[in-house]
Amino acid sequence: MLTKVGDDLFGQQTISRLKNEGILTDYVLIDSRYPSGVALITVDEERENTIVVASGANMAFLRKGDSRTYEPHRTGDNYFTSIGNSVTNSGIGS
Numbered sequence: 710m711l712t713k714v715g716d717d718l719f720g721q722q723t724i725s726r727l728k729n730e731g732i733l734t735d736y737v738l739i740d741s742r743y744p745s746g747v748a749l750i751t752v753d754e755e756r757e758n759t760i761v762v763a764s765g766a767n768m769a770f771l772r773k774g775d776s777r778t779y780e781p782h783r784t785g786d787n788y789f790t791s792i793g794n795s796v797t798n799s800g801i802g803s
Contacts, residue, residue: 713738713766719745720766740766 710732714720716739723745727734746765752758 710734711736713740713769715739715743715745715766716741717744719747738766740769742766743769 710727714723724734724737743766746767747763749761750758
């Protein structure tokens with residue numbers, strides 16, 4: 710996995726979930742300057758969704774000054790996607 714997360718609860722949860730799934734996290738950077746990126750997805754009564762994104766550490770990915778060198782392309786094909794953290798209903802608003 711090649712990504713950047715914030716030094717926060719979402720970043721910790723993401724790394725933990727990746728490890729629990731047996732996914733190598735050697736190339737997961739933790740950025741202390743920016744929070745982990747999040748997306749709020751709402752669905753209205755007509756089943757139309759709205760997505761609001763706060764990119765956070767994702768926007769700072771591989772910027773000048775990052776200390777780690779990436780060479781994942783040497784191991785084979787790459788597949789890029791995003792990861793979503795599930796948030797359970799906290800009872801707020803219910």
